[in-house]
Amino acid sequence: MAAQQAGYAPVLILKEGATETKGRDALRNSIEAARVVSEIVRTSLGPRGMDKMLVDSLGDVTITNDGATMLKQMDVQHPAAKLLVEIAKATDAEVGDGTTTSVVFAGALLSKAQELIDSDVHPTVVVDGYRKASEKAMEILNGIAIKVSPTDREWLRKVALTAMASKVVAQDAEYLSKLVLDSVLQVAEKRDGGYKVDIDSIKVEKKPGGAITDTLFVKGIVIDKEVVHGGMPKKVENAKIALINAPLEIEKPEISAEIRISDPTKMKAFLDEEARILREMVQKIKATGANVVFCQKGIDDLAQHYLAKEGILAVRRVKESDMTRLAKATGGRIVTNIDELSSNDLGYAALVEERKIEEDKWVFVEGCKDPKAVTILVRGGSQRIVDEAERSIHDALMVVKDVVESPAVVGGGGAPEAETAYQLRQWAQTLSGREQLAVLAYANALERIPLTLAENAGMNPLDAKTELAKAHSEGRRWAGVDPFESKVVDMDAKNVYEPLSVKLQVVKAATEAASMILRIDDIIAAKGTSAGKEGKPGMPGGE
Template identity: 60%
Template sequence: EYRVDLDDIMVEKKPGGSITDTGLIEGIVLDKEVVHPGMPKRIEKARIALINCPLEVEKTEFDAKINIETPEQMEAFLREEENMLRSMVEKISSAGANVVICQKGIDDMAQHFLAKKGVLAVRRAKKSDMEKLSKATGGRIVTNLDGLSSEDLGYAELVEERKVGDDKMVFIEGCRNPRSVAILIRGGTERVVDEAERSIHDALCVVRDVVQEPKILAGGGAPELEVARVLRDYAESLPGREQLAVQKFAEAIEIVPITLGENAGLDPIDILSELRARHEKGERWAGVDVVGGKVENMERLEVYEPLAVKKQVIKSATEAATMILKIDDVIAAAKAKPPKTSGYGGVPPSY
């Protein structure tokens, strides 16, 4: 049994360009830029350190004052800070990393030392992005530089900063067997990008459902018509009010092909009549072809839907209808009255 976690798929939006520029990245894309102008903008065969600790001089947990009275003391103080930052960078370099993705901040001096080492660095990455990077690159997120080793590093064929629209983004591509990937959505306007995001999310949900429950059935309202036909035949065998309930359930299910026909600009009565007639003849694959604007064989057109989605739709609709039918009475809420005032402050009293 397969399980698909959509959280492992990063969907990043960036207005600009064409919708055809939207694509899958076998890795991760960060809406960040390289922190220092002296750093390389492109690293091939990247060895990536994922760090969840600040590359800064650690601040004390309590208030403290340092009295510096001479230039020598000031120089010694600054030198010690520099040595601490240099030590951090040396630990990263010794592990073999040439790319650093840091969840916290990176001090300006540390940026300078990293740039001199030829290391590409990104700071303040989101926690969710760090987790995806770990899955994509195979690296481990390190919270203490003292424990950083070559075994903790992730790998990617390419890490590169690119200009996307008006912004810069960092692409981590070519990961080995990535367990997390990214989709970068482009479009001419914000509205186009948002609509594309919704469509991609719907498509991903469909793929997830098919992978987790690999069963499909015809689309176009064909299953609903066939179920309605069988229910009507079954209703004939029931006595009294039960027969009416089953017949009404059959009518309710037929709303799916009716709605498809209306959305395609077709006459719903004509569509429903033709669908019923063809299903009575045994054409159980007959459904609404919204492109051709007529009733067609859905199997021949290869129009399918995941069984899991269809079951959930019918189940949810039935539960909602059942809940409403259980309501015995409706109590209208009374209009709220304004609070009584005493008449002070120039406000007339209310009774």
């Protein structure tokens, strides 16, 4: 690109081959790219949404209904489209659910914005109006939400079921939701007058085989490693567990050193010395009363032999994350120096046992006393099924965590979106001119959520829109779309609830992404990037 001033040579500020798209064209281009992404996930929203089959560059196939998974695997190139993928990821990390909703909503916000811009409303006015509308929307959502008790299993069960209703494993949702509740409530810790749930304390381990209903909740930790030595016990009851983050080996020097021993008796003395050190290590462990050892590092063959002779069950090279979970589950402390190990550091489990899981041998640590880390062992007919089950369990764990931490729920089926749209429209009457237009556009975009649910269930969106508007004007605040019966119903009567925090996050994330895209008036793309390539309008990179 060159900027030319009279009398001067052109000033080159961009690299050769770079392209620049400016003003309204740039904006239109970005909006289109983001909308393409939103269109793709739109048909998968809700329990009657379609699944997507994703094939990655290695040919691996994933079948999923999970918005976050789809977007992560789509490998989107256009910068504006990438922004939408980012909000899906942020929503996934923040609240774990509502990813498809936030992308569909952001896409709708952008469509409505395009209409306003086409009728000569400046993008800045739209952005300001959207910001005000989103603040009001959050206020409305907070106002209509139902406050619940954070440990009330009935409410938690309802939100877990709603999160899983839209997934491939929906028919087993009832069974899985019980395991999800058991896990979250087990690891929840009281803090600052409320509860905190560390989702990493719930280990989700999976193994194809059996049925989904063979999925287990383990009050402890399952380690995907076997007992290190054949002579060790495979089962220890009343386990006293040492957690060691130090090698049970003689540390070899970093650089290879050579030791020359000429005298055979010296050789023996050298080996004896090694054996003595290892035996001492094992004696120290034994002296604390430990009968199980989990070691984050290696265990020397000879040390294994001594441990076996003492009847101690040991597992080596345990992952750091599993060591942390073992500490939380058994109440033990991880020591980094064997000399410091004492009986106070030992954890407890009623049973430590190696079991065969299909072709593998795994160690189960169970029957812990009030463990603050637990395991869900996912089973199912195939790798694909356990993968999708794992994703659904993740969503359910997250929504239950959301409610335990911020105990408030709203109805599902697009009811809160429809109610918020209804109240926003009334509020818009108090605003003036162009601002009012932006708030109305925002309300229309929110309404796209129940309408998309309706469309995906094969309903006529216009009929659904009229019915929803009527119901909400009559004060039926939880009137939403029941995709199974393809009609507008009161979601509270259907027991379909979602965490308030998911809806707040959807509003926040989608508004932020849409605003960011609406502020773009210049795209400068390096040569060869897709945003810089010529493309047809509507496709990423289109001019």
